[in-house]
Amino acid sequence: MKRLYSLLSKSYETIYILKPDLDENAILSIITKYQQLLYTNGCTNIFVYDRGRRHLSYPIRKYHDGIYIQVNYTATNQVLDILEKKFRIDENIIRYLTVKNTQHTVSLKHPV
Numbered sequence: 545m546k547r548l549y550s551l552l553s554k555s556y557e558t559i560y561i562l563k564p565d566l567d568e569n570a571i572l573s574i575i576t577k578y579q580q581l582l583y584t585n586g587c588t589n590i591f592v593y594d595r596g597r598r599h600l601s602y603p604i605r606k607y608h609d610g611i612y613i614q615v616n617y618t619a620t621n622q623v624l625d626i627l628e629k630k631f632r633i634d635e636n637i638i639r640y641l642t643v644k645n646t647q648h649t650v651s652l653k654h655p656v
Contacts, residue, residue, distance in 0.1 A: 553588070553618050560631060560640035561610035564597060574636055575613060578627070585626060587619040604638045616645070 560578075562571060575592055582590050595612035604610070624642060631640045 553620050555589070555616070555618050555645040556624065556642055557645055558615045558617075558627070558640065558642040559595075560613050560615075560637050561600075561604070562613065563636050563638055564607055564609040564611060566611065566636060570636070571611060574634075578615070578630070581627065581630065582615070582617055582619065582623065585619070585623045587617045587623055590615065590617045607638055610638060 562574060566574075571594075575594070579590060579592055593614040593616075595614055597609055597611050600608055600610055628640070628642065631637050
């Protein structure tokens with residue numbers, strides 16, 4: 545079963561933007577909540593990066609700044625549906641984006 549899961553799982557990167565008026569404890573609790581959600585749904589290789597407060601290119605829900613959080617993980621498609629549904633419901637998240645990581649390796653041949 546574990547081998548089948550590893551064949552179906554892919555590497556993803558999700559970036560979500562939090563409201564700028566949240567305090568430090570609220571930000572940490574939101575990050576922990578979604579990290580636990582990924583963990584309980586069987587995701588592996590979960591890495592969370594707080595990218596800090598940044599100015600938005602255009603206002604989103606009347607906010608000009610946002611707190612960017614980046615999460616890299618390995619999961620199946622079903623987990624993405626659960627995660628994005630929670631993002632839509634959460635009032636503290638003003639925008640999110642999930643992309644599939646496709647890492648291509650380039651080998652360079654050096655002349656001897």
